[in-house]
Amino acid sequence: MAKRQLHRLTARQAETISKPGRHGDGGNLFLVIGAGAARSWCFIYRDADTGRLRELGLGPAKGVRKHGLTLAQAREKAAAMRQLRLGGLDPIAHCKAEKTQAVTFGPFALELLESIKGGFRNPKTASEWRRGFEVHAKALAAKRLNAIDTAEVLSVLKPLWLVKPKTARELRGRIERVLDAAKVKGLRTGSNPAAWKGHLSELLPVQSRRKQHHAAAAYDAVPEIMDKIRADTSTLARLLEFNVLTCVRAEEARAARVYEIDFEAKTWTIPADRTKMGRDHVVPLVGRAIEILKAVIHKDAQPNMFVFAGRSGEKPIGKDRATNLLREIAPGATLHGMRSSFRDWCGDKTGFSREVAEATLAHAIGNQVEQAYRRSDALEKRRALMNAWDAWCAGIPESDNVVPFQIN
Known part of the structure; x- marks a missing residue:
């Protein structure tokens, strides 16, 4: 009797064979038993162009654990692969194309x-x-x-x-x-x-590139705004006041952590991963800013704790809450706009150089100048500017608020 070319295995054999290796069922279908008794079905054929053997996995084979493809299901898949070959198609290339088409x-x-x-x-x-x-x-x-x-x-x-x-x-x-x-x-x-x-x-119309500016309060109105903020003794109000005094971006102040503050050096170092420019920004701390920090940081606070923590103490005060409080006090104003108020004040009321003002706001100021203002003396020049801003926010008369005009 001629040896059968198809269906050489029985359903029981397909589920119970444990000898490692390839067990042919005919028609290019093989049950593959691997190390650790891993079982899978494989369609093995010769490439029509190169003559090399190629293997296409059809899926896990059902065994003692009762999962995977049964012999009948594997035979059905193998028959589909043989039909592809009869039609001049390569099964592996066809399956890849089907997967590609399915990705959305x-x-x-x-x-x-x-x-x-x-x-x-x-x-x-x-x-x-x-x-x-x-x-x-x-x-x-x-x-x-x-x-x-x-x-x-x-x-x-x-x-x-x-x-x-x-x-x-x-x-x-x-x-x-x-x-x-x-x-x-x-x-x-x-x-x-x-x-x-x-x-x-x-194909698309030209967009208007008109720059949208954040609403900024006139710098003459800042002392009155600060008086209203200071009338509120909440931690939220202290965050808002600290934000205005230090001229940093809202998220930088909100997410400040205890370890970033150096009371001895009177500085606050914002890590590079929290700054827009992607580098550490050292903020000189003066006057009222230091008072606020000492008031809100508990003596037993751990280094990684948030300076302006929310009710749970595990997260910072909610995003936009400081901005919303500012809008209640000065309708239309924004925290980013207060940075503009500071910049206008620098240009109109002081003699501090543009580079010092821009460095205070952590703006990019050009390679050569930027390098010069990252030296140690730049911090003290910015500290002098922040002292003057601190006094202005406190409403100290200009005659008493001595503003240097020869700092370059």
């Missing part, structure tokens, strides 16, 4: 976000990316990566382009990055439909 924009974008968010300096950046994908680019979520075209990208961007220009620009860049990453992973081919130069730049 939404899940891939979120997967990419998870892999790159560790490099974001601002913790809220990841949530902004996620919101952009899930809300503004929702129409792309179910689209296959290789099928997304220019028209679909434009349908997402156009409703935002002139209404929310900054959001639209950021979203375009993020979509472009997702599609670039998909191409690198072999999930799409061709040019990027979200590319800007020479592509979407020719």
Whole structure:
């Protein structure tokens, strides 16, 4: 009797064979028993072009543990692979193509976000990316990566382009990055439909680039505003006052930790990972700022504790609470606007150089000058400026508030 070429194994054999190695069922189907009794089905065939043996895993094999593909299910998959070969197709290439076609924009974008968010300096950046994908680019979520075209990208961007220009620009860049990453992973081919130069730049209208300024109180009004803040004895009010006195960004003050404060040197060092410029920023502490810190930092406070802690003591005061309090006291004003008030005061009422004022605000001020103002004397020049600002905020008359005019 001729030896059967197909269906050499019985269902019982397929589930009970334990000898390591390959056990053929015929028709290119093999039960593979590996080290540790791992069981799987494999379709083994010769490449039509090279003649080399190729192996395509079909999935785990059912065994004693009663999970995986049964013999019948494995035979069905193997039959489908043989049909592909009869049609001139390579099974492995076909399966890869099917997987590629199945990957959609939404899940891939979120997967990419998870892999790159560790490099974001601002913790809220990841949530902004996620919101952009899930809300503004929702129409792309179910689209296959290789099928997304220019028209679909434009349908997402156009409703935002002139209404929310900054959001639209950021979203375009993020979509472009997702599609670039998909191409690198072999999930799409061709040019990027979200590319800007020479592509979407020719299809979208020019956006207005008028700069939006934060509302700033006149510096003459600052002493009165500070009087109202000081009338409130809460920790929230102390945070607001400290923020104005030190001229730092709102998040930098809110998230200050005890170990950053050096009472002996009278400085506060904001770590690079919490600054916009990505480098340590040393703030000279003077007068009222030191009084506030001594009042809010408990004598038994641990180094890593937040200076301006919320009710639980484990987290800083809630985001935007200081800004909201400022708006109640001075409607329309913002904490960032108070930095502008300080800068206007520097230019109009003092003789401190532009470089000293910009260094106080932790602004980029050019390579050579920046290096000069990172020397030790720059801190003392900034301390002198902060002393003058401290006095101005306290409402000390200008005749008593001696402001140097020859500091360069």
